[in-house]
Amino acid sequence: MSAGVRADGLAAGYGGRQVLRDVSFELEHGRTLCVLGPNGGGKTTLFKTLVGELPPLRGTVEVDGRPAYVAQTERTRLDFPVGALDVALMGSLPHGRWWLPPRAADRRAAEDALERVGLSRKAGARFGELSGGQRQRVLLARALVQDARVLLLDEPLAGVDPASAERIAALFGELREEGRSLLVSTHDVESARRFDLVVCLNRRQLAFGPPREVLDRATLEATYGREMIILEDGGPARAVTVQHHEH
Amino acid sequence: MIAAIPSPLDLVDLPFMRTALAELALLAVAGGLLGTWVVLRRLAFFAHAVGTATFPGLVIAEAAGVTAQGAGLATALAYAGGVERAGKAGRGLGDAATGVLLVAALATGVILASDVFHSGAAVDRLLFGTLLGLGRGDLVFSAAVAVLALVATTTVGRTWTAIGFDPDSASSLGLPSARADLLLVGLVAVAVVAAVPAVGALLVTSVFVVPAACARLLADSVRAMLAWAVGVAIAQGALGLYLAYWLDTPPGPAVATLGAGVYALLAIGSAITRRQG
Numbered sequence: 001m002s003a004g005v006r007a008d009g010l011a012a013g014y015g016g017r018q019v020l021r022d023v024s025f026e027l028e029h030g031r032t033l034c035v036l037g038p039n040g041g042g043k044t045t046l047f048k049t050l051v052g053e054l055p056p057l058r059g060t061v062e063v064d065g066r067p068a069y070v071a072q073t074e075r076t077r078l079d080f081p082v083g084a085l086d087v088a089l090m091g092s093l094p095h096g097r098w099w100l101p102p103r104a105a106d107r108r109a110a111e112d113a114l115e116r117v118g119l120s121r122k123a124g125a126r127f128g129e130l131s132g133g134q135r136q137r138v139l140l141a142r143a144l145v146q147d148a149r150v151l152l153l154d155e156p157l158a159g160v161d162p163a164s165a166e167r168i169a170a171l172f173g174e175l176r177e178e179g180r181s182l183l184v185s186t187h188d189v190e191s192a193r194r195f196d197l198v199v200c201l202n203r204r205q206l207a208f209g210p211p212r213e214v215l216d217r218a219t220l221e222a223t224y225g226r227e228m229i230i231l232e233d234g235g236p237a238r239a240v241t242v243q244h245h246e247h
Numbered sequence: 248m249i250a251a252i253p254s255p256l257d258l259v260d261l262p263f264m265r266t267a268l269a270e271l272a273l274l275a276v277a278g279g280l281l282g283t284w285v286v287l288r289r290l291a292f293f294a295h296a297v298g299t300a301t302f303p304g305l306v307i308a309e310a311a312g313v314t315a316q317g318a319g320l321a322t323a324l325a326y327a328g329g330v331e332r333a334g335k336a337g338r339g340l341g342d343a344a345t346g347v348l349l350v351a352a353l354a355t356g357v358i359l360a361s362d363v364f365h366s367g368a369a370v371d372r373l374l375f376g377t378l379l380g381l382g383r384g385d386l387v388f389s390a391a392v393a394v395l396a397l398v399a400t401t402t403v404g405r406t407w408t409a410i411g412f413d414p415d416s417a418s419s420l421g422l423p424s425a426r427a428d429l430l431l432v433g434l435v436a437v438a439v440v441a442a443v444p445a446v447g448a449l450l451v452t453s454v455f456v457v458p459a460a461c462a463r464l465l466a467d468s469v470r471a472m473l474a475w476a477v478g479v480a481i482a483q484g485a486l487g488l489y490l491a492y493w494l495d496t497p498p499g500p501a502v503a504t505l506g507a508g509v510y511a512l513l514a515i516g517s518a519i520t521r522r523q524g
Contacts, residue, residue, distance in 0.1 A: 053418045069419030076413045080287065081468050090409040094421035099402040126467060127412075139413075146420070 004181025009059030012049040034192040035185040037201035043185035067150040068143035078128035085123040091145025113141035133164025267378040271484030273389040279477030280396040282459030298451035300326040302356035310364035323436040376447035376499035392441040453503035
């Protein structure tokens with residue numbers, strides 16, 4: 001297919017309960033899309049639908065091949081006795097032969113992927129003992145081994161140290177150059193400006209387009225409501241989101 | 248008074264001891280391997296509950312003269328199926344529901360045994376096992392389960408690890424989570440039934456949880472944990488059996504007590520090491 005991802009009039013949710021509606025966008029190969037919205041706005045629901053875990057309640061989604069999905073690192077089991085290389089190797093599972101031990105080629109691919117994310121020296125380290133940013137990079141390495149045309153990354157920059165964030169941003173550029181489609185969710189408005197396209201979600205799609213067209217005051221207010229403070233200092237509207245965490 | 252120390256060779260020379268030792272070794276393979284997945288996937292309470300759930304089925308089988316394994320299997324699989332369905336419906340069978348079921352199964356079994364079938368004497372045996380009164384059929388069943396556990400671990404092990412480590416990414420990795428989970432839960436149910444004649448409905452955790460829980464403290468990879476779990480289970484089984492023979496205590500509880508003691512020591516040791524490190 002020509003597009004990496006296409007959604008048309010999509011409504012999605014859990015067990016018949018709709019949490020997201022009116023989602024329509026198209027992402028070409030070699031383009032990056034920022035999925036912007038507050039916590040609970042439907043970002044993860046959209047990803048789960050694109051992965052095929054949730055069937056669309058209405059409308060359609062098309063994805064080129066099986067996408068690689070990188071969940072938020074806190075969703076992983078940090079107490080699991082697996083090393084960085086073991087996790088990267090999990091990316092070879094979808095290549096068939098899941099019932100056999102990994103081949104030498106799989107192992108090489110996992111080592112190469114760890115090198116690409118700058119963690120070859122941590123190959124033997126326990127996943128749970130790595131920093132948040134390093135864990136995120138290991139999960140990215142697993143996605144690299146998967147070699148998918150479409151990558152879905154759920155808040156990959158949340159709670160990540162600056163060195164890891166830089167490494168991850170550089171990797172996004174490389175993947176884009178390779179003609180892969182990247183969908184990256186975030187609740188951070190400022191980081192959204194670096195993407196080719198932005199889709200704003202808050203229980204429904206509020207806007208879709210290039211960041212300079214989409215990220216205006218009205219759309220951001222509609223997306224975030226009172227979770228946002230707009231800073232106006234002459235330039236384009238800058239926004240700082242205030243996360244209301246439930247305790 | 249403590250009896251004179253018997254020769255450890257009696258464990259292989261005496262036919263009934265040899266059978267018990269063989270059974271413990273087979274259960275060590277099944278329990279060590281499946282137990283690793285049970286502990287990693289936090290199914291310990293489930294394994295215990297499945298064992299207890301077989302109890303009323305076994306009482307009925309005993310009274311009706313049907314093979315205990317068939318009845319145990321039916322109750323264990325029905326229970327495992329219920330848990331799996333509840334999990335799929337997104338509700339999960341919470342700890343509270345599992346606890347209630349456990350008590351209900353135990354109480355129903357006791358009432359059936361004492362008041363309906365008047366087979367009170369069998370209760371002890373069904374709950375705590377008879378390692379020294381096993382038949383050839385028990386060994387064959389345990390051997391089959393050990394082979395199944397080995398085959399499943401070598402083929403599905405990578406998938407179980409990937410799903411357990413990061414369930415959210417399982418479908419993007421093309422892993423059939425629901426079927427893999429059903430297979431694990433079903434295998435545990437079958438293996439628990441195989442262990443019941445030897446260690447009893449109440450002590451199956453000594454085979455399916457204790458060795459793997461010890462291994463969890465010793466190993467830093469899944470592969471090492473599998474090896475440690477089988478090793479600990481064999482050592483705990485042989486030593487427990489020998490101690491029971493020497494001190495003239497029931498072997499099932501001896502193996503279980505020894506295992507719990509080893510776990511306690513390892514847990515304390517690992518806590519101290521962590522504090523120093």
